[in-house]
Amino acid sequence: MNMIQAINSALDVSMERDEGIVVLGEDVGYFGGVFKATEGLQKRYGKTRVFDTPISECGIIGVAVGMATYGLRPVPEIQFADYIYPALDQLVSEAARLRYRSAGEYTAPITVRTPFGGGIFGGQTHSQSPEGIFTHVAGLKTVIPSNPYDAKGLLIAAIEDNDPVIFFEPKRIYNGPFDGHYDRPVAPWSRFPESAVPTGHYRIELGKAKVVREGADVTILCYGTMVHVAKGVVEESGVDAEIVDLRTLVPLDIETVAASVKKTGRCVVVHEATKTAGYGAELSALVQEHCFHWLEAPVQRVTGWDTPYPHSLEWAYFPGPVRLTQALKRVMQD
Amino acid sequence: MTGRNLPPLSLHVPEPSFRPGDEADYSSFPMPVAGAVRRPEIGAAPAEMRDLAYDMVRVLDPEGVAQGPWDPRLSSETLLKMLRSMALTRAFDERLYRAQRQGKTSFYMKCTGEEATSIAAAHALDYDDMCFPSYRQQGLLIARDWPIVDMINQIYSNRADRLKGRQMPIMYSVRDANFFSISGNLTTQYPQAVGWAMASAARGDTRIAAAWCGEGSTAEGDFHSAMTFAAVYRAPVILNVINNQWAISSFSGFAGAEATTFAARAIGYGIAGLRVDGNDALAVYAATQWAADRARSNHGPTLIEHFTYRAEGHSTSDDPTKYRSADEGTKWPLGDPIARLKKHVIGLGIWDEDRHAAMDREVAEQVKAAQREAEKNGVLHDGLKQSFDPMFEDVFETMPWHLEEQREQMLEERKAAGI
Ligand SMILES: Cc1ncc(C[n+]2csc(CCOP(=O)(O)OP(=O)(O)O)c2C)c(N)n1
Numbered sequence: 155m156n157m158i159q160a161i162n163s164a165l166d167v168s169m170e171r172d173e174g175i176v177v178l179g180e181d182v183g184y185f186g187g188v189f190k191a192t193e194g195l196q197k198r199y200g201k202t203r204v205f206d207t208p209i210s211e212c213g214i215i216g217v218a219v220g221m222a223t224y225g226l227r228p229v230p231e232i233q234f235a236d237y238i239y240p241a242l243d244q245l246v247s248e249a250a251r252l253r254y255r256s257a258g259e260y261t262a263p264i265t266v267r268t269p270f271g272g273g274i275f276g277g278q279t280h281s282q283s284p285e286g287i288f289t290h291v292a293g294l295k296t297v298i299p300s301n302p303y304d305a306k307g308l309l310i311a312a313i314e315d316n317d318p319v320i321f322f323e324p325k326r327i328y329n330g331p332f333d334g335h336y337d338r339p340v341a342p343w344s345r346f347p348e349s350a351v352p353t354g355h356y357r358i359e360l361g362k363a364k365v366v367r368e369g370a371d372v373t374i375l376c377y378g379t380m381v382h383v384a385k386g387v388v389e390e391s392g393v394d395a396e397i398v399d400l401r402t403l404v405p406l407d408i409e410t411v412a413a414s415v416k417k418t419g420r421c422v423v424v425h426e427a428t429k430t431a432g433y434g435a436e437l438s439a440l441v442q443e444h445c446f447h448w449l450e451a452p453v454q455r456v457t458g459w460d461t462p463y464p465h466s467l468e469w470a471y472f473p474g475p476v477r478l479t480q481a482l483k484r485v486m487q488d
Numbered sequence: 489m490t491g492r493n494l495p496p497l498s499l500h501v502p503e504p505s506f507r508p509g510d511e512a513d514y515s516s517f518p519m520p521v522a523g524a525v526r527r528p529e530i531g532a533a534p535a536e537m538r539d540l541a542y543d544m545v546r547v548l549d550p551e552g553v554a555q556g557p558w559d560p561r562l563s564s565e566t567l568l569k570m571l572r573s574m575a576l577t578r579a580f581d582e583r584l585y586r587a588q589r590q591g592k593t594s595f596y597m598k599c600t601g602e603e604a605t606s607i608a609a610a611h612a613l614d615y616d617d618m619c620f621p622s623y624r625q626q627g628l629l630i631a632r633d634w635p636i637v638d639m640i641n642q643i644y645s646n647r648a649d650r651l652k653g654r655q656m657p658i659m660y661s662v663r664d665a666n667f668f669s670i671s672g673n674l675t676t677q678y679p680q681a682v683g684w685a686m687a688s689a690a691r692g693d694t695r696i697a698a699a700w701c702g703e704g705s706t707a708e709g710d711f712h713s714a715m716t717f718a719a720v721y722r723a724p725v726i727l728n729v730i731n732n733q734w735a736i737s738s739f740s741g742f743a744g745a746e747a748t749t750f751a752a753r754a755i756g757y758g759i760a761g762l763r764v765d766g767n768d769a770l771a772v773y774a775a776t777q778w779a780a781d782r783a784r785s786n787h788g789p790t791l792i793e794h795f796t797y798r799a800e801g802h803s804t805s806d807d808p809t810k811y812r813s814a815d816e817g818t819k820w821p822l823g824d825p826i827a828r829l830k831k832h833v834i835g836l837g838i839w840d841e842d843r844h845a846a847m848d849r850e851v852a853e854q855v856k857a858a859q860r861e862a863e864k865n866g867v868l869h870d871g872l873k874q875s876f877d878p879m880f881e882d883v884f885e886t887m888p889w890h891l892e893e894q895r896e897q898m899l900e901e902r903k904a905a906g907i
Contacts, residue, residue, distance in 0.1 A: 216679025220684040221687040254654060
């Protein structure tokens with residue numbers, strides 16, 4: 155399975171097990187979603203469980219919170235993460251805080267699925283990585299898979315979780331892993347072991363990172379598309395780096411992160427989002443708090459620039475192999 | 489474009505009819521006649537009732553006699569129960585307002601003059617219908633006989649506050665009374681109510697939802713998203729707009745009232761819209777019952793504008809004499825909802841002045857006793873001495889490590905500070 159099929163399968167398996175799960179969003183019903191992630195679900199589960207909505211993100215999330223209050227488990231889709239801002243108040247002030255403000259009387263177990271990230275020539279309105287905005291909000295969980303197998307297991311766990319989850323889908327790797335070399339052909343997921351996705355139900359616990367490559371000299375902390383960029387760079391540069399795929403940003407698997415950095419003594423943090431006050435800042439601070447005495451060099455951040463995503467200069471913006479290689483060099487020199 | 493021989497443009501900024509120092513004069517207020525408005529079948533198409541969004545459903549005439557097709561013909565028992573809930577709500581407001589002035593809590597909001605809009609509505613709904621209120625619908629809880637001690641505990645943020653002292657006073661949450669957790673962010677409850685109603689419909693349930701917001705709040709985007717979703721999915725929901733004519737210091741003109749009515753917002757969405765005399769408990773009851781029957785029979789949503797008047801300040805932090813005429817409230821031609829219902833039941837021969845005076849004493853005593861009971865659990869400022877432990881609870885279902893860590897840190901800080 156590719157990542158879209160894995161996500162579709164997660165929705166299918168979940169909806170079959172739990173009648174309370176409903177899928178809503180722009181174009182998700184009849185058409186099956188612009189990325190086809192919800193294809194076939196309406197046919198299988200009917201229009202009252204899988205339906206198209208007006209183009210109103212605030213409405214989609216507001217309605218989902220109400221449905222969750224009723225006792226359903228909505229999985230709303232925001233067509234592109236760039237369009238999540240009109241729903242921000244419903245996510246930040248409502249979904250995130252409902253449990254707290256009602257002292258547990260009401261909860262909003264919704265899973266907001268949304269494709270994010272660049273690398274598809276989407277310009278500044280189809281490329282953003284707003285995960286840092288959500289990790290900053292108390293009460294929201296933030297999940298980002300990097301391959302089909304994880305996507306399915308994490309999405310099922312997110313849907314079954316009783317807290318609101320924002321599930322960011324790195325759309326650049328929907329069809330195959332992408333190492334950042336935009337001028338080289340991308341191999342489809344079917345050539346990789348992570349495409350062996352079981353058809354049935356399984357979960358990947360939220361809050362557990364995965365060491366995708368063991369190494370001795372430096373730890374690379376990454377998630378989503380950047381996991382594959384990191385893998386490519388490590389292969390090409392020959393640096394013996396340990397690559398940690400975070401998978402969940404909140405709650406974060408600090409144990410795996412700290413154990414790895416203590417082992418290697420060096421750390422590079424990679425993400426596609428803008429740098430200032432991004433999630434990388436949080437990671438650097440955590441590494442500094444937990445591993446200060448083990449560090450042999452300052453933590454390096456590899457990120458997108460603090461500008462909107464420029465359409466024609468997409469590859470100058472994307473934190474690709476060159477930027478990561480330089481950071482690895484810097485961190486190894488110290 | 490220069491050189492065009494046109495007068496300069498001018499920007500229209502609305503102004504209310506009366507400001508401080510002005511004498512309020514409602515002689516030109518077109519007083520709609522009680523009983524004059526037709527009552528369509530519950531299945532009627534919204535397009536066939538556009539007139540109802542501009543007219544005003546009224547049942548009680550100036551003598552307190554029920555008139556016309558909207559008379560809900562309530563039993564004596566229901567009429568007197570509504571009267572009592574309204575009187576209790578007013579007594580509750582008066583006492584808790586004073587409690588705030590005495591420093592027992594930080595904030596309070598009265599609904600004086602608007603009691604009918606929540607209490608009559610609550611009586612027309614079923615208990616298991618889900619309410620998504622704003623902050624001025626304490627009447628819903630009182631009509632649903634929720635213990636007022638519990639409400640006061642919340643207002644005091646004391647040890648017995650079920651919300652663990654986290655919410656501002658009056659931001660109740662009572663799941664057992666089908667009363668949603670109140671948000672301080674205006675109008676967020678609107679799409680949520682629609683979603684709840686959609687879920688109920690999708691599940692083949694029989695319960696419906698109702699939401700309330702102020703006329704000022706209709707300007708929020710959430711209002712319009714909610715209307716769109718309610719119309720598109722024919723959600724079994726009643727969307728109430730309490731037009732009390734003031735949004736803090738901004739008169740209703742700033743929400744668009746000069747151009748049209750709030751009920752008429754329904755027309756563009758193809759939703760049934762009713763404009764109702766919000767100070768007429770029988771009209772509110774009848775409109776809510778009509779809308780509820782409509783929703784329950786799969787005829788979809790109704791928007792009800794309750795035309796009323798905010799007789800007191802916005803909240804304890806507000807001084808309305810700074811921005812509106814002092815006698816506006818007393819001259820307000822639609823009267824007081826309690827006085828009007830009282831006149832009606834006396835006219836029916838089921839009530840009298842003596843019983844009314846006795847009831848007023850009883851409800852005042854009831855609130856006083858509840859307040860004493862609540863104060864045993866502390867008031868706001870000793871509330872701060874209660875356990876800090878729950879501060880980190882309920883952020884997530886189970887506490888992640890970073891919150892555990894911060895909780896430890898806070899406990900250490902408190903120890904270091906000697907508290
Ligand atoms: C999103 C949001 N914006 C602003 C406020 C501040 N605020 C609180 S009440 C209020 C006025 C609301 O007026 P209205 O909707 O007419 O209701 P009323 O108070 O008259 O019952 C304002 C502006 C808020 N609470 N939430």
